[in-house]
Amino acid sequence: MRSPLTPEMATQEVQLNETLAHLKTESETLKTKLEEERAKLHDVELHQVAEKVEGLGQFVMKTRRTLKGHGNKVLCMDWCKDKRRIVSSSQEHAVTMPCTWVMACAYAPSGCAVACGGLDNKCSVYPLSLDKNENLAAKKKSVAMHTNYLSACSFTNSDMQILTSSGDGTCALWDVESGQLLQSFHGHAADVLCLDLAPSETGNTFVSGGCDKKANVWDMRSGQCIQSFETHESDINSVRYYPSGDAFASGSDDATCRLYDLRADREVAIYSKESIIFGVSSVDFSLSGRLLFGGYNDYTINVWDVLKGTRVSILFGHENRVSTLRVSPDGTAFCTGSWDHTLRIWA
Amino acid sequence: MAEGAKEPVGVGTTDPEEDSPNMIVYRKIEDIVTRIQDENAGGVSIRTVKSFLSKIPSVVSGADIVQWLMKNLSVEDPAEAIHLGSLVAAHGYIFPISDHVLMLKDDGTLYRFQSPYFWPSNCWEPENTDYAIYLCKRTMQNKARLELADYEAENLARLQRAFARKWEFIFMQAEAQVKIDRKKDKAERKILDSQERAFWDVHRPVPGCVNTTEMDIRKCRRERNPHRVKKSVYGVPDDGQSQPSPVHISSQPTKKTTKEDVQKEINFLNSQLDRHCMKVSKVADSLMSYTEQFMEYDPFVSATEPSNPWISDDMSFWDLEASRDPSQQRVKKWGFSLEEALKDPAGRDQFLKFLESEFSSENLRFWLAVQDLKRRPLQDVSSRAQEIWQEFLAEGAPSPINLDSHSYERTSQNIKDPGRYSYEDAQEHIFKLMKSDSYARFLRSNIYQDLLLARKKGKSLTGKRLTGLMQSS
Numbered sequence: 034m035r036s037p038l039t040p041e042m043a044t045q046e047v048q049l050n051e052t053l054a055h056l057k058t059e060s061e062t063l064k065t066k067l068e069e070e071r072a073k074l075h076d077v078e079l080h081q082v083a084e085k086v087e088g089l090g091q092f093v094m095k096t097r098r099t100l101k102g103h104g105n106k107v108l109c110m111d112w113c114k115d116k117r118r119i120v121s122s123s124q125e126h127a128v129t130m131p132c133t134w135v136m137a138c139a140y141a142p143s144g145c146a147v148a149c150g151g152l153d154n155k156c157s158v159y160p161l162s163l164d165k166n167e168n169l170a171a172k173k174k175s176v177a178m179h180t181n182y183l184s185a186c187s188f189t190n191s192d193m194q195i196l197t198s199s200g201d202g203t204c205a206l207w208d209v210e211s212g213q214l215l216q217s218f219h220g221h222a223a224d225v226l227c228l229d230l231a232p233s234e235t236g237n238t239f240v241s242g243g244c245d246k247k248a249n250v251w252d253m254r255s256g257q258c259i260q261s262f263e264t265h266e267s268d269i270n271s272v273r274y275y276p277s278g279d280a281f282a283s284g285s286d287d288a289t290c291r292l293y294d295l296r297a298d299r300e301v302a303i304y305s306k307e308s309i310i311f312g313v314s315s316v317d318f319s320l321s322g323r324l325l326f327g328g329y330n331d332y333t334i335n336v337w338d339v340l341k342g343t344r345v346s347i348l349f350g351h352e353n354r355v356s357t358l359r360v361s362p363d364g365t366a367f368c369t370g371s372w373d374h375t376l377r378i379w380a
Numbered sequence: 381m382a383e384g385a386k387e388p389v390g391v392g393t394t395d396p397e398e399d400s401p402n403m404i405v406y407r408k409i410e411d412i413v414t415r416i417q418d419e420n421a422g423g424v425s426i427r428t429v430k431s432f433l434s435k436i437p438s439v440v441s442g443a444d445i446v447q448w449l450m451k452n453l454s455v456e457d458p459a460e461a462i463h464l465g466s467l468v469a470a471h472g473y474i475f476p477i478s479d480h481v482l483m484l485k486d487d488g489t490l491y492r493f494q495s496p497y498f499w500p501s502n503c504w505e506p507e508n509t510d511y512a513i514y515l516c517k518r519t520m521q522n523k524a525r526l527e528l529a530d531y532e533a534e535n536l537a538r539l540q541r542a543f544a545r546k547w548e549f550i551f552m553q554a555e556a557q558v559k560i561d562r563k564k565d566k567a568e569r570k571i572l573d574s575q576e577r578a579f580w581d582v583h584r585p586v587p588g589c590v591n592t593t594e595m596d597i598r599k600c601r602r603e604r605n606p607h608r609v610k611k612s613v614y615g616v617p618d619d620g621q622s623q624p625s626p627v628h629i630s631s632q633p634t635k636k637t638t639k640e641d642v643q644k645e646i647n648f649l650n651s652q653l654d655r656h657c658m659k660v661s662k663v664a665d666s667l668m669s670y671t672e673q674f675m676e677y678d679p680f681v682s683a684t685e686p687s688n689p690w691i692s693d694d695m696s697f698w699d700l701e702a703s704r705d706p707s708q709q710r711v712k713k714w715g716f717s718l719e720e721a722l723k724d725p726a727g728r729d730q731f732l733k734f735l736e737s738e739f740s741s742e743n744l745r746f747w748l749a750v751q752d753l754k755r756r757p758l759q760d761v762s763s764r765a766q767e768i769w770q771e772f773l774a775e776g777a778p779s780p781i782n783l784d785s786h787s788y789e790r791t792s793q794n795i796k797d798p799g800r801y802s803y804e805d806a807q808e809h810i811f812k813l814m815k816s817d818s819y820a821r822f823l824r825s826n827i828y829q830d831l832l833l834a835r836k837k838g839k840s841l842t843g844k845r846l847t848g849l850m851q852s853s
Contacts, residue, residue: 052639053637053638053639053642056639056642056643057637057642059646060642060645060649063646063649063650063653064649067649070653071657074657074658074659074660076659076661077664078660079664079667082661082664082668083664083668086668089681097690097691098690116698117698134597136597136598152597182598184598189755190751190754190755191754191755192755193756193757193758194755208757208758209757210757210758210759211759224598226598233719234719234722234723234751235751235811237801237804244599254804258648260652261648266404267404268599275667276674277666277667279663279667280663280667286401286404287404288405294658294663294667296657296658296662297657297658297659297660297662297663298652298655299657301663306454307453307454308453308454308455308461308464310405310408310409310412310464311467312405319678319679319680319681320677320678320679320680321671321673321674321675321677321678321681322667322671323671323675323678323680323681324680330405331463331464331467332467333463339671340667340671347457347460349459349463353590363698363701364678364679364680365679365684365688365689365690365697366679366690372594373590378690380680380688380690380691
């Protein structure tokens with residue numbers, strides 16, 4: 034039998050609620066103050082400064098290779114550092130992933146292994162073998178364990194560590210050999226859909242994007258979120274660092290790509306058009322950072338001039354959503370994967 | 381049926397985000413089709429077209445739609461407008477009156493607008509029983525335009541086999557639908573029939589056509605009520621045999637904001653307020669100069685020498701990159717920053733070679749050792765960290781590095797519990813040291829200059845290198 038709420042308990046509960054309310058007000062006040070402070074630094078637009086930059090010429094980008102033979106949608110792919118091989122979810126030309134519902138895959142820096150995972154909530158590492166008949170599934174090593182689907186994975190600069198993001202709202206860093214969790218990253222309020230490691234040789238940071246419309250920058254050593262950006266109007270499906278590491282781009286279901294600069298701590302460009310209404314699934318930069326490639330749910334690829342904010346090209350070819358897009362390590366091409374069961378290499 | 385006001389349907393919700401993950405796109409398309417149909421506000425003219433024996437009500441030509449899209453959505457290229465229009469059609473918002481394939485053509489092909497009742501934003505998930513009723517109904521009517529296409533006939537045959545036991549029920553439902561339809565006005569029926577057909581073209585597309593109702597599986601589970609009773613197109617009650625939706629159920633309950641959460645947020649905001657940030661004008665200049673510096677290396681922006689292997693099928697470009705013999709262009713990059721020099725294995729080698737010639741390689745070797753430490757498996761970290769201490773920092777170390785006392789103190793503390801990041805401070809300090817001292821000397825050294833200007837002894841200058849020489853002198 035429940036005892037009735039005593040006057041003391043009632044007061045305590047009211048006090049707790051008041052404290053929470055007070056804290057929330059304090060938080061809101063700080064947010065406003067932060068916005069005001071940042072706004073003071075917003076003295077000009079990137080595209081205005083970029084007016085003096087020479088315009089880019091006409092682009093002739095075409096599909097140079099089409100990789101068929103899939104039985105299913107291509108959800109993810111990654112390039113090998115040798116610049117020529119790729120791994121994708123169940124593609125015979127590259128590496129066949131011996132698991133179903135793969136949403137994330139990554140090539141190890143050595144080129145000797147691949148990591149993948151998805152609806153199994155895990156990230157597993159498979160050693161690669163030149164012997165096509167070898168049963169890769171048998172040699173699989175389970176590394177990461179999340180409590181929901183694996184959305185993205187990436188080796189850090191070695192074969193020994195993997196960074197993962199998950200539908201459980203967290204990211205995590207794992208030791209491949211032992212499977213031990215080295216660091217976890219909490220802060221997203223919903224599924225984390227993507228991540229990208231900072232390109233610096235000595236850097237220890239990465240950025241993640243989620244269904245909470247936030248892009249967070251994390252310190253791998255402490256597990257702390259060091260910067261956060263929330264300007265998108267829907268899920269962030271893809272994040273990618275600008276080659277210098279000072280900025281990153283994001284692609285969202287709100288049909289825009291955006292550029293965030295870490296030093297200015299704000300969004301510095303939006304890449305959008307009235308006629309582009311479908312979400313962006315995947316983004317990547319060309320080697321110099323001048324071009325931003327976006328794969329869209331309307332089956333196209335839009336190529337943006339990062340500095341001027343204009344679209345320089347639209348590429349048709351895929352017959353269903355473009356789900357993944359990566360520029361090759363030497364910048365000579367980019368690869369797209371689609372729900373139309375094919376991969377295309379463009380140059 | 382009016383193309384006007386939306387009717388309240390099914391699990392209506394004021395927050396579109398909570399429903400289908402495709403909702404955000406549906407709302408944008410709906411805005412477009414509403415505008416296209418608004419004849420008073422620059423929309424297309426929807427008219428009745430006189431055909432051979434009859435009139436075709438409520439249609440518009442594909443060309444008109446393409447024109448409208450180009451004008452009102454600022455689309456310069458008709459191909460783009462056609463592509464967008466085809467997607468609007470594929471999602472079931474407009475449809476050709478004489479074809480099952482939902483795409484837009486930039487010609488006189490006639491199109492009609494879908495009734496809001498059938499809009500995808502109403503979260504239709506029609507069952508096969510409904511589809512069976514529909515196909516069955518079609519066979520009962522003697523109209524040429526309602527004749528089943530081959531794939532539909534095949535579908536019907538399949539469904540007859542699958543629903544053999546309840547076919548009588550389906551047949552009766554179909555008859556009932558035919559009765560209802562007969563009561564409607566002739567012109568109205570033409571429109572309704574076509575809209576109904578277009579609805580099924582979305583949910584049971586022609587083989588080979590994209591099924592636009594497919595959803596990103598990562599986002600499916602955010603449907604507010606995935607187990608809701610699905611609304612039937614023909615009012616057939618759900619007999620519990622309906623297939624479950626492909627929904628990946630969330631295992632986590634919705635989190636409530638706690639005091640701790642808000643306190644964490646406050647701490648974060650305070651730390652952000654303390655951060656020193658740069659003005660946009662300054663970062664813009666920085667982004668521009670970085671990009672400009674690297675544009676000559678960007679194969680998408682500048683022609684590559686030799687040609688891009690993906691375009692020309694000539695692998696020379698890759699062979700050259702892999703060779704121990706770096707090109708002048710590549711050597712030039714090492715001069716951009718110490719970071720760029722160390723990123724390139726050849727750059728690292730040359731820098732090390734230079735330092736060894738000066739008997740001052742310990743800094744770089746330390747830096748490389750710490751990089752390696754961070755890449756080791758966990759179980760090797762401790763011992764490797766100790767080795768580094770012994771080699772570079774311990775008293776009487778064979779390769780002593782020059783650390784300021786502060787960094788030395790911190791590092792010796794870190795080493796008591798060795799980890800991957802024990803040497804972070806030291807590494808950062810040494811990097812700054814190299815950058816300001818030995819790196820600058822490296823760039824002035826013969827080792828570097830010889831490579832930059834291709835002054836290798838005994839090697840003849842190729843045409844390209846000669847050009848490089850002339851440009852850089």
